[in-house]
Structures are given as structure tokens and as C-alpha cells.
Amino acid sequence: MRRIVWVPTVLITLAVSTPVLASAGLPTLARLAVGSYQAQLQGDSPQLHTGTNTITVTVPGMTSHSELTLNFTGPGGQVVAVPLHTLTVVEGPDAGHGTATHDDQASTDSHTDSDSHTDSDSHTDSDSHTATDSHEQPPAAPTDEHSHASDDYQFRGSARFPETGTWTAVITIDGESTDFPFNVVRGGPNPLFLGVSGSVIGGSLLFGILRRRTPSSEEVK
Amino acid sequence: MASYKNLLEIDWFRAFLRSKWFPAIFAYPTLVVFGYIIYALLFGPEAASANLGTSLTWVLWWPLIPIFMFTMGRLWCAICPFATTIDLIQRFAGLGRPVPAWLKKYGIWIIDAVFIFITWADHVFGIVESPRGSGYLLATMLMAVVVTGVLFERRAWCRYLCFLGGLSGNYSRSSMVQLHATPAICATCKTQNCFKGDANTPGCPVFEFPRTMQSMANCNLCANCIKTCPNGSIQIELRPPTRELWFIRRPKFEESFLAVVIVGIVLIQNITMLSFFQPVMSFLENALFGSQAAAFTLVFLTAMAIPFGMTALASRIGGKLTGESFAQNFARFGYAVIPLDLAGHIAHNLFHLLAEGKAIYFNLASLFGSHVTGSAAFFSGSTIQVLQFVVLGLGIGGSIFTAYQIARKGYSGSLRPFWPHFVVLLIFGLVNLYLFTLPMSHRV
Numbered sequence: 001m002r003r004i005v006w007v008p009t010v011l012i013t014l015a016v017s018t019p020v021l022a023s024a025g026l027p028t029l030a031r032l033a034v035g036s037y038q039a040q041l042q043g044d045s046p047q048l049h050t051g052t053n054t055i056t057v058t059v060p061g062m063t064s065h066s067e068l069t070l071n072f073t074g075p076g077g078q079v080v081a082v083p084l085h086t087l088t089v090v091e092g093p094d095a096g097h098g099t100a101t102h103d104d105q106a107s108t109d110s111h112t113d114s115d116s117h118t119d120s121d122s123h124t125d126s127d128s129h130t131a132t133d134s135h136e137q138p139p140a141a142p143t144d145e146h147s148h149a150s151d152d153y154q155f156r157g158s159a160r161f162p163e164t165g166t167w168t169a170v171i172t173i174d175g176e177s178t179d180f181p182f183n184v185v186r187g188g189p190n191p192l193f194l195g196v197s198g199s200v201i202g203g204s205l206l207f208g209i210l211r212r213r214t215p216s217s218e219e220v221k
Numbered sequence: 222m223a224s225y226k227n228l229l230e231i232d233w234f235r236a237f238l239r240s241k242w243f244p245a246i247f248a249y250p251t252l253v254v255f256g257y258i259i260y261a262l263l264f265g266p267e268a269a270s271a272n273l274g275t276s277l278t279w280v281l282w283w284p285l286i287p288i289f290m291f292t293m294g295r296l297w298c299a300i301c302p303f304a305t306t307i308d309l310i311q312r313f314a315g316l317g318r319p320v321p322a323w324l325k326k327y328g329i330w331i332i333d334a335v336f337i338f339i340t341w342a343d344h345v346f347g348i349v350e351s352p353r354g355s356g357y358l359l360a361t362m363l364m365a366v367v368v369t370g371v372l373f374e375r376r377a378w379c380r381y382l383c384f385l386g387g388l389s390g391n392y393s394r395s396s397m398v399q400l401h402a403t404p405a406i407c408a409t410c411k412t413q414n415c416f417k418g419d420a421n422t423p424g425c426p427v428f429e430f431p432r433t434m435q436s437m438a439n440c441n442l443c444a445n446c447i448k449t450c451p452n453g454s455i456q457i458e459l460r461p462p463t464r465e466l467w468f469i470r471r472p473k474f475e476e477s478f479l480a481v482v483i484v485g486i487v488l489i490q491n492i493t494m495l496s497f498f499q500p501v502m503s504f505l506e507n508a509l510f511g512s513q514a515a516a517f518t519l520v521f522l523t524a525m526a527i528p529f530g531m532t533a534l535a536s537r538i539g540g541k542l543t544g545e546s547f548a549q550n551f552a553r554f555g556y557a558v559i560p561l562d563l564a565g566h567i568a569h570n571l572f573h574l575l576a577e578g579k580a581i582y583f584n585l586a587s588l589f590g591s592h593v594t595g596s597a598a599f600f601s602g603s604t605i606q607v608l609q610f611v612v613l614g615l616g617i618g619g620s621i622f623t624a625y626q627i628a629r630k631g632y633s634g635s636l637r638p639f640w641p642h643f644v645v646l647l648i649f650g651l652v653n654l655y656l657f658t659l660p661m662s663h664r665v
Contacts (some may be wrong), residue, residue, distance in 0.1 A: 053266075087592045088593045089595040090583075189357070200364045
């Protein structure tokens with residue numbers, strides 16, 4: 001009986017202080033007004049991080065003649081251009097049972113704060129970003145192919161951020177720009193976890209190898 | 222074991238299993254893919270839908286596992302990257318110590334506890350939905366695999382500690398395939414190579430002795446015994462699914478306990494989607510210092526306790542009818558739940574495989590610079606639901622039939638102990654059917 005009581009006690013004690021990390025779908029990074037368009041930026045992680053990020057841009061109602069570019073300016077003034085490609089949309093059956101398409105089920109809950117920046121008219125001054133033109137400007141995303149069954153255009157590209165800090169995204173559609181600051185955090189797993197697991201694995205192997213080479217060891221096979 | 226057609230009489234099949242290529246031709250590529258998966262989970266995108274490691278693990282591998290178990294027993298365990306890792310490190314760092322007696326005795330309880338803990342942790346920490354969480358889980362298991370692989374002989378991890386091994390062991394009992402030795406041939410054997418191994422091939426990695434093996438719970442179908450037996454005693458046969466469950470000679474309470482706990486796990490997977498769940502959670506959260514995790518833990522333990530309590534009640538009644546103790550009756554009839562567990566597991570994951578399967582293609586394409594998105598479903602929701610109900614129907618039928626056979630074989634034809642378990646299994650089945658009518662959450 002005592003053992004049975006221990007199980008719920010331990011689980012509840014552990015649970016009291018634990019955060020819930022669950023999330024699903026592509027996280028929305030920001031929703032921005034660019035001229036007459038509303039652009040949604042989605043990342044492959046809840047926050048932009050050092051290393052490679054895949055960024056998806058969705059622009060409802062964009063015309064096929066429009067041109068779209070996306071750049072990031074780093075804390076040191078460095079510019080990372082995001083070469084955007086049209087996203088090919090594979091049509092499929094209704095998945096039902098709680099249906100969503102692969103990218104449409106964005107977990108916006110944790111980032112709804114970005115909604116407050118939707119009407120960021122104050123950032124549409126494109127003059128302040130002319131400096132970026134001289135750097136590696138990505139080719140404008142081609143829009144001749146309608147990328148979505150609805151009136152949304154979707155583009156995707158990869159950006160590699162070399163350092164943490166505040167990076168400013170500059171999104172331009174048909175010459176009209178909007179910028180938006182992002183905090184780029186350190187990517188990858190917890191260093192402590194990596195260190196501990198690496199030490200345990202490496203230490204065990206080393207122990208085994210050395211022990212086998214010890215002549216007096218009786219465990220050698 | 223009853224005898225059926227021996228598949229090893231097929232020349233090419235026997236030659237393949239006896240060759241050095243089996244199971245290495247599957248095991249080493251699997252190890253490479255596993256290495257990439259760990260890398261992708263730990264260092265790749267943090268959004269599950271963008272991480273190929275998550276897609277390969279939870280949308281492809283996890284749904285296929287119970288199907289493999291049903292059709293091919295524990296063959297997966299023969300090519301599992303953890304098993305291959307153990308084999309590799311034992312070549313240069315293994316100490317080959319005997320497995321401690323306490324581990325042999327309590328291993329299945331450790332498996333039960335770890336299985337419950339991981340399921341709980343998945344809900345609290347979001348392991349499946351978080352690539353990092355999945356990565357930490359796999360890397361932690363890898364740590365334990367390396368430590369046990371260095372310290373202990375053979376695949377002690379697989380036999381005594383792997384929580385998936387415990388699940389697989391139960392599922393494999395109801396599988397369509399069996400391996401056993403031919404008693405008449407073994408009676409004259411003096412080498413016992415199947416257990417000890419020979420100069421070219423190690424002995425059974427999971428400490429089984431085919432001559433006396435009565436169950437497919439631990440056999441990995443690695444074919445070591447086929448390679449080492451000098452007398453051709455080993456047979457592999459197709460058998461009626463669930464048949465092994467009818468004749469378990471020494472039923473174990475802890476194995477039955479795991480089978481019943483899985484019913485609770487299916488329950489908790491779905492109960493969170495019921496409309497009354499949120500108000501109950503809110504009430505519990507307020508009562509438990511505002512901790513959502515603590516509130517969930519209470520719900521989780523309750524969901525585990527309900528099927529256990531119901532089966533225990535049926536066992537108490539059944540025991541009174543037959544003169545057995547509660548524990549004896551529970552151990553005997555707990556195995557009857559396994560077909561329903563297996564069907565529930567397959568049915569649940571059919572949704573993930575068939576409604577999210579294209580996510581694997583999307584993420585794989587992304588790895589090679591191609592940008593594709595859209596509906597991740599192969600089939601419509603209604604088609605998948607029909608398939609789920611068919612699988613579940615077979616599972617319910619299989620469980621009830623198994624309980625019937627256990628009663629018929631174990632009590633000299635008396636069906637009295639069958640009826641309490643029939644009622645409980647029917648309730649489990651109906652609850653499962655209802656739960657599969659509810660909306661399900663995507664993993665990616």
C-alpha cells in the first residue's frame with residue numbers, strides 16, 4: 001500500500017513546478033501590414049534562433065505581378081537576405097477528426113503578442129533601409145505561380161543567423177517596406193543536458209575500454 | 222506450442238535468415254537514420270511540424286510499431302538502433318557482467334513504472350509535440366543503453382529495462398508469428414549453441430533458450446539461433462493471432478498489470494478532449510496551487526486506476542467463483558486485454574499515419590531544398606475513422622475471444638470466470654469506440 005501511495009506523491013510533487021512545453025504546427029512570428037497587404041511570418045521554431053531558420057511568409061490577396069523580398073539586419077549591421085521560393089501546395093483529402101493542413105495549424109497561442117504589431121504603420125518608412133540594398137539582396141520571390149488554393153501566396157526560405165540579439169526584419173512588397181524587430185536566441189539543446197549525456201556516454205565507454213585492458217580484471221570476456 | 226507450416230522450409234527465406242546479411246542489412250541503415258533523428262530532434266527546428274525527426278519518429282515509426290508487432294512479432298527489436306548500439310559497443314567496451322538478480326526480478330516492474338512515467342511526462346512536458354523533448358527522451362535512453370551495454374552481458378537493456386520492449390513483449394504475444402525449437406531434435410542436442418552461440422554467431426541476445434521457450438514475448442527473431450543450431454531444429458511459423466494468450470502457463474501479475482495500464486493510457490489520450498475535461502481541470506488547478514501539471518497528474522492517475530479497478534473487481538468476482546486468489550485471476554485474465562490494447566494503439570496511430578503522413582514528405586523535401594506544403598492527409602477523416610472502427614472491432618472481438626479461451630482452457634471448460642471479464646472487456650471496448658468518435662489532435 002505504501003508503494004502505491006508513493007507513485008502519486010512523486011508524480012504530483014514533480015508536476016507542481018513543471019511547465020507545459022507542448023506545441024504543434026508552425027509558430028507565427030509576426031503579422032505585419034506591408035502597404036495594402038497583411039503578411040504573416042511563420043518560423044520553424046517559436047523564436048528565431050542562431051543557426052538556420054526556415055521562414056514561411058503568407059500574403060493573402062497578393063497579385064501575381066507583385067514582388068516580395070525579406071531581409072534581416074543584425075545587431076552589428078550585417079544583413080541576412082532570405083531567398084524566398086514559392087511554396088508548392090499539395091492538395092489532399094480533408095483529414096477530418098480535428099483537421100488542419102500542415103502549415104495552417106500554427107500554434108499562435110504563445111505568440112499572440114505579435115498581433116499587437118499588425119498595424120505597424122509607423123514602420124513602413126522604407127528610406128531607413130536603403131542601406132540594405134547594397135548588400136546581398138535576395139532575388140524577389142516569383143509570383144507567377146499561384147501557390148495556394150485560396151487567395152494566399154505562400155513563400156518559404158532559409159535564414160542563417162550567426163549571433164543572438166535584436167535583428168530587424170525588413171519585408172518589402174512592391175517597393176513598400178515594413179520593418180519589425182526580432183529577438184534571436186541561442187539555438188540547439190540545453191548545454192547542460194548535452195554535457196551530462198556526453199560525459200555519461202563517453203565515460204561509460206572509456207570505463208569499459210580501460211577495464212577490459214586491465215589484466216587482473218575478471219570481467220574481461 | 223501447436224505446429225503450423227514451417228516458413229524455414231522455404232529455401233530462399235531460410236538462406237536469407239542464415240546469412241550474415243540478416244538482420245544487419247536492416248539494422249545498420251536504421252542506426253544511421255536514428256543518428257540523424259537524434260541530431261534533428263536536438264538541433265533542428267523546434268516546431269514539430271517542421272522537424273523531420275519528429276515526423277519520422279511519431280508519424281511514421283510509432284504508428285508502424287504496433288502493426289509490426291502484430292504481423293512480425295518483435296522483429297523490430299532485432300534491428301532497433303539501441304540493440305545495434307549495444308552489439309557494437311560490446312565489441313570493444315563491454316564487460317559482460319551477469320545481469321543482477323534484482324534486475325531480473327524487478328525488471329518488468331521498472332518497465333511498467335518507466336512506461337507510466339514517460340506517458341505522464343509526455344502530457345506534462347509535451348515530449349511528442351516538442352522535438353527537443355523527444356530528443357532528450359531518446360538521448361536519455363541512449364545513455365542508459367550505453368551504460369547497460371558496457372556493464373552487462375548480451376542485451377540486458379532490451380530484456381529487462383526497455384519500456385518499449387515491455388510493450389512489445391505484450392503485443393508480440395498476440396502476433397501472427399512464432400519461433401520455436403523441435404523438441405525431438407533438441408532432445409539429442411549436446412551443443413546448446415542456440416543459447417551459447419558459436420564461433421561465428423553469438424547466442425540468443427535476450428537470454429532465451431529456444432528448446433524451452435514457450436512465448437514470443439522476448440524473442441526478437443534475430444535468427445541467431447537459426448544460424449547456430451547445427452541440427453536445423455528451429456522453426457518459424459504463422460499462427461492464429463492471439464493464440465499464445467490462450468495458453469500462458471505461468472501468467473505474471475506485472476505483465477497483466479501493464480496490459481491493463483495501457484487501457485488507462487488510451488483513456489487519458491482521449492479524455493482530455495471531452496467537453497467536461499476543462500471545467501474539471503480548472504477546479505483541480507485551483508485546488509492544487511494553480512498548477513496545471515499537478516491537476517493533470519491527478520486526472521492521469523485516476524484514468525490509470527479506473528481500468529485497473531474494473532479488472533480487479535472482475536478478478537475478485539472471478540476468483541470467488543473458481544477459488545483462486547485475486548492476484549492469480551488478475552494475472553491470468555489480464556492478458557485478455559492485450560488484443561484490445563493493440564487494436565487501440567493501431568487505431569489511434571492510424572490517424573497520425575494516414576492524416577499526417579505527408580508531413581514526412583514535406584519535411585524530407587525541405588531537407589533537400591524543395592518547398593512543399595498542403596494537406597498532410599493521405600485519406601479523408603471519414604475513411605480513416607472507418608478503418609479505426611474496423612481495427613477496434615477486431616480488437617474487441619480478439620480480447621473477448623481470448624478471455625473465453627483462457628476460461629475454457631484454464632478451468633476445464635467452465636465459463637463462470639469468463640463472464641465478469643467479458644463485461645469489463647465489453648465496457649472497455651465500448652468506451653474505446655466512443656472515444657474514437659471524438660476529434661483527435663495532430664502531432665505535427
